[in-house]
Amino acid sequence: MLEMNAQSRVIAPAELGNSLRQAGGDPLDRRSRLRFFNSTFKVVCVSAAVFVCLVLFGILILMFRTGVMTFETVSFKQFFFSTNWDPENGHFGALLFIFGTFALTALTLVLAVPVAVLIAVFLAEITPVWLRGALRPIMDLLVGIPSVVYGYLGLTILIPMLRELTGRDLADGLLAAAIVLAIMVLPTIARISDDAISAVPKKYRDASYALGSTRFQTIFRVVLPAARSGIVYAVILGMARAIGETMAVVMVIGNTPQLADSLFTPTAVLTSNIVMQITSVEFDSTWNYALYLMGFLLLAISLLLIVAVRLLQKKGAKAS
Amino acid sequence: MKKWFKPAALIALAVSLTAGGASVASAASSLKGKIVINGSSALLPLTLQAKSEFQKLNPKVKISASAVSSIAGPQSVRKGIADIGAVDWDASVDVPGFKKFDGQVANPVAVTVFAAVVNKNVSVSNLTTKQLQDIFSGKVTNWKDVGGSDANIVVVNRKFGSGTRVNFQLKALGGQDFMTKGDNYKETGSSGDMKTAIETTPNAIGYIDLPYVTDKMKALSINGAAPTEKNVLNGTYKVWGIGYFMTKGQPTGATKAFIEYIQSAKFQNGSLKKLKFIPLAAVK
Amino acid sequence: MSDSSKNGAPIAPVPGSTTGTAAVLRANAFARSSSSAARNDRIFNVFVWALGIIVILFILGLLFMLLRKGLPNLTWDFLTGLPSEIEEGGGIGPALFNSFYILFLSLAISIPLGMAAGIYLAEFAPDNRFIGFIRICVEGLSSVPSIIFGLFGISLFVDIFQLDLTILGGAVSLAFLNLPMLTRVTEESLRSVPTELKNASFALGSTHLQTIRTVLIPVALNGIITGICLTAGRAFGESAVIILTAGVTTSGELWDFNLLSPGETLAVHLWYVQSEAIVPDAGDIAQKATAVLIMIVLAINLVFRVPLWIKARRMKG
Numbered sequence: 001m002l003e004m005n006a007q008s009r010v011i012a013p014a015e016l017g018n019s020l021r022q023a024g025g026d027p028l029d030r031r032s033r034l035r036f037f038n039s040t041f042k043v044v045c046v047s048a049a050v051f052v053c054l055v056l057f058g059i060l061i062l063m064f065r066t067g068v069m070t071f072e073t074v075s076f077k078q079f080f081f082s083t084n085w086d087p088e089n090g091h092f093g094a095l096l097f098i099f100g101t102f103a104l105t106a107l108t109l110v111l112a113v114p115v116a117v118l119i120a121v122f123l124a125e126i127t128p129v130w131l132r133g134a135l136r137p138i139m140d141l142l143v144g145i146p147s148v149v150y151g152y153l154g155l156t157i158l159i160p161m162l163r164e165l166t167g168r169d170l171a172d173g174l175l176a177a178a179i180v181l182a183i184m185v186l187p188t189i190a191r192i193s194d195d196a197i198s199a200v201p202k203k204y205r206d207a208s209y210a211l212g213s214t215r216f217q218t219i220f221r222v223v224l225p226a227a228r229s230g231i232v233y234a235v236i237l238g239m240a241r242a243i244g245e246t247m248a249v250v251m252v253i254g255n256t257p258q259l260a261d262s263l264f265t266p267t268a269v270l271t272s273n274i275v276m277q278i279t280s281v282e283f284d285s286t287w288n289y290a291l292y293l294m295g296f297l298l299l300a301i302s303l304l305l306i307v308a309v310r311l312l313q314k315k316g317a318k319a320s
Numbered sequence: 321m322k323k324w325f326k327p328a329a330l331i332a333l334a335v336s337l338t339a340g341g342a343s344v345a346s347a348a349s350s351l352k353g354k355i356v357i358n359g360s361s362a363l364l365p366l367t368l369q370a371k372s373e374f375q376k377l378n379p380k381v382k383i384s385a386s387a388v389s390s391i392a393g394p395q396s397v398r399k400g401i402a403d404i405g406a407v408d409w410d411a412s413v414d415v416p417g418f419k420k421f422d423g424q425v426a427n428p429v430a431v432t433v434f435a436a437v438v439n440k441n442v443s444v445s446n447l448t449t450k451q452l453q454d455i456f457s458g459k460v461t462n463w464k465d466v467g468g469s470d471a472n473i474v475v476v477n478r479k480f481g482s483g484t485r486v487n488f489q490l491k492a493l494g495g496q497d498f499m500t501k502g503d504n505y506k507e508t509g510s511s512g513d514m515k516t517a518i519e520t521t522p523n524a525i526g527y528i529d530l531p532y533v534t535d536k537m538k539a540l541s542i543n544g545a546a547p548t549e550k551n552v553l554n555g556t557y558k559v560w561g562i563g564y565f566m567t568k569g570q571p572t573g574a575t576k577a578f579i580e581y582i583q584s585a586k587f588q589n590g591s592l593k594k595l596k597f598i599p600l601a602a603v604k
Numbered sequence: 605m606s607d608s609s610k611n612g613a614p615i616a617p618v619p620g621s622t623t624g625t626a627a628v629l630r631a632n633a634f635a636r637s638s639s640s641a642a643r644n645d646r647i648f649n650v651f652v653w654a655l656g657i658i659v660i661l662f663i664l665g666l667l668f669m670l671l672r673k674g675l676p677n678l679t680w681d682f683l684t685g686l687p688s689e690i691e692e693g694g695g696i697g698p699a700l701f702n703s704f705y706i707l708f709l710s711l712a713i714s715i716p717l718g719m720a721a722g723i724y725l726a727e728f729a730p731d732n733r734f735i736g737f738i739r740i741c742v743e744g745l746s747s748v749p750s751i752i753f754g755l756f757g758i759s760l761f762v763d764i765f766q767l768d769l770t771i772l773g774g775a776v777s778l779a780f781l782n783l784p785m786l787t788r789v790t791e792e793s794l795r796s797v798p799t800e801l802k803n804a805s806f807a808l809g810s811t812h813l814q815t816i817r818t819v820l821i822p823v824a825l826n827g828i829i830t831g832i833c834l835t836a837g838r839a840f841g842e843s844a845v846i847i848l849t850a851g852v853t854t855s856g857e858l859w860d861f862n863l864l865s866p867g868e869t870l871a872v873h874l875w876y877v878q879s880e881a882i883v884p885d886a887g888d889i890a891q892k893a894t895a896v897l898i899m900i901v902l903a904i905n906l907v908f909r910v911p912l913w914i915k916a917r918r919m920k921g
Contacts, residue, residue, distance in 0.1 A: 048721040145898060386850075
């Protein structure tokens with residue numbers, strides 16, 4: 001809490017001084033001016049929010065309007081419950097992509113979240129200050145590496161390695177994609193969790209240490225629960241990126257429309273299939289509509305997962 | 321932009337017509353307009369090279385190009401968002417998987433050769449059409465069945481809609497369908513990914529445009545003929561195709577001048593050859 | 605903010621080492637299971653340090669691998685030269701310029717919009733189901749593949765406005781892609797500001813705007829800057845949106861500020877070189893372009909963070 005006080009102490013007197021100085025003039029005038037600025041600012045904020053919503057809903061509508069035309073020729077049952085994706089012969093079973101997306105996201109999070117949160121703890125609580133100052137920008141750096149570069153590294157380094165390890169002829173599949181994705185989302189999750197952990201007021205830690213807790217206890221019983229909301233948000237952002245990532249995934253997942261029965265079966269997920277085919281099909285074909293529908297579905301899935309993560313968080317919050 | 325482009329193009333056309341027999345370059349020096357090109361990424365290096373040369377001669381013509389896939393070319397032209405649609409096959413007739421585009425004119429620009437390629441560790445160096453069909457349809461899954469060592473064949477295919485895929489299917493596989501599933505089957509999105517996959521995956525077979533063949537992979541002979549320019553010219557190697565610039569009706573104005581520039585002997589025998597395409601005039 | 609706290613408030617006796625903690629614990633008569641707690645603490649410390657070192661080594665290895673071949677060969681000619689299709693030695697000049705230009709434009713659009721929307725969600729929005737739904741939608745949108753934003757950009761700029769492939773279309777589409785992340789990061793950072801601060805500000809007679817401007821945003825700035833850095837980095841490396849909306853050509857001039865010129869960026873050029881280019885030195889160009897991209901993302905981070913560091917230092921003194 002100390003640091004907060006320090007900051008507000010710097011700001012508040014200045015603000016007060018300003019108020020006093022300005023109040024020297026006509027108080028009514030100042031009040032109305034402030035009121036004007038306040039209401040203008042609010043209007044600006046509201047209209048920005050409305051605009052953001054407009055863009056978002058514009059995209060939703062674009063996907064939904066085109067996507068829903070799929071059902072003119074394809075039955076609901078076929079699209080959601082068939083694993084046979086063979087558009088050239090009129091079969092549009094998207095279940096395998098939906099399954100692939102869930103499996104890939106889960107696998108990515110299992111790989112990335114524990115490491116990312118520990119790295120965040122490491123950055124925020126354990127490293128000496130000089131090292132922290134050097135590490136944070138390096139973590140941010142990883143976010144900016146284009147996904148094609150990650151995909152290329154996956155294709156040229158990771159997959160040959162996995163092939164050696166498993167003795168398979170082809171190692172493209174869920175595991176390779178999950179590893180590449182985990183590396184990609186790790187900095188996002190770690191850095192936002194790091195900020196959340198740093199924002200936990202120091203008084204919590206002081207209180208915990210004063211009660212004789214070890215650092216381990218302090219971190220796991222005090223700091224992490226206090227930063228939970230921010231960490232959950234970081235996980236959601238990482239998850240959203242993992243669900244939506246395309247360019248790297250298409251290079252290592254194999255792009256074969258078959259249900260992944262093992263970690264190394266070449267398969268496809270919603271995004272990889274969309275990105276591979278959406279530019280290559282005719283505009284007014286069921287195939288194209290189905291791809292837009294899959295884009296819409298992708299959004300629905302990520303909304304579902306986000307709600308699920310939030311519910312879990314609430315449950316956890318009540319339990320502790 | 322179309323609104324002011326049309327009259328400008330007409331004027332330019334009139335100018336070039338009155339200039340009569342003068343060469344394209346000198347007649348077009350006052351040419352104005354904007355050309356939007358979309359479509360095949362395999363033709364992109366050619367388009368970009370032609371663009372920079374053409375713009376030196378006609379500084380007032382603005383050319384912008386994008387490339388996502390062959391089929392996007394004629395589709396963009398039909399939608400009116402591109403003036404030229406680059407495509408690896410003749411989109412004014414039906415090909416496997418794609419219907420023809422009515423009202424569009426196919427302007428041939430270059431000849432591309434396609435090669436079946438394998439990883440360096442594969443001992444096979446020649447395949448017949450029948451063997452290729454069996455491999456790419458998944459009937460033959462072991463290299464020993466086509467005269468190689470005992471190892472599973474890894475089939476690498478291009479994604480649906482790739483111009484290379486359409487040409488390879490038509491010319492090398494006789495129009496037969498590809499396999500779509502299997503543990504040893506994958507699809508790639510671009511020539512570059514195909515190249516990397518073949519180079520790094522033992523026992524892999526795929527196919528690629530001749531310019532991308534590197535010494536880290538092996539190009540196969542098909543029916544005894546190696547994929548070389550010489551064999552294409554003497555007619556023994558049949559797996560090649562023509563790249564087209566699709567236009568809505570006959571091209572006019574700046575678009576016409578641009579296509580004519582690419583078709584001109586100077587470009588065909590100069591830059592186009594350097595980019596490892598084959599000039600149109602060489603094959604008949 | 606957090607940096608300043610770590611540097612500026614050395615009051616808390618943070619246990620520096622395991623042995624120190626253990627000593628404190630042994631002295632504490634009330635700590636019941638002190639020996640097992642101390643053991644856990646030691647194991648945890650070793651574990652986190654080991655993990656931290658492994659990840660650092662991994663990251664450094666990754667960066668080294670990416671920079672090793674590209675960075676030493678960078679020349680001024682490469683950075684400013686025009687790309688070439690046939691001969692070796694092509695540069696990335698126009699693409700590099702477009703990258704900055706498009707990034708600048710897209711951030712200039714998305715930062716104010718995203719922040720204002722984030723402020724609305726955090727400060728003004730009623731706490732009801734509808735706003736909760738909007739919030740989740742915004743989060744969900746960051747999972748929409750960028751290619752969908754590209755298709756949206758095409759239907760908006762190419763179909764409806766008839767602008768063709770332009771820098772403007774690319775920048776605005778990219779801004780749309782940035783919006784969800786910026787909005788949510790701003791909101792989340794504002795929310796993490798303790799209520800005491802806000803109340804104190806109101807108690808001093810500040811208006812809502814003054815409170816937001818002078819208390820909330822400065823305190824939340826660290827989180828917001830992290831968000832902007834992550835967004836800018838991602839936008840800088842984005843290729844799918846730009847390929848669809850700004851094309852893969854440049855106007856062929858180095859300094860072309862025309863908003864209606866085609867705008868290939870460095871990431872798009874990298875994609876092109878890696879996937880389709882025939883130039884003999886394509887691999888070389890790809891490595892150098894990657895190195896340039898990484899160095900620029902580093903520079904962007906520094907540009908945004910240095911003011912924070914200076915501020916933190918000033919607060920300390």
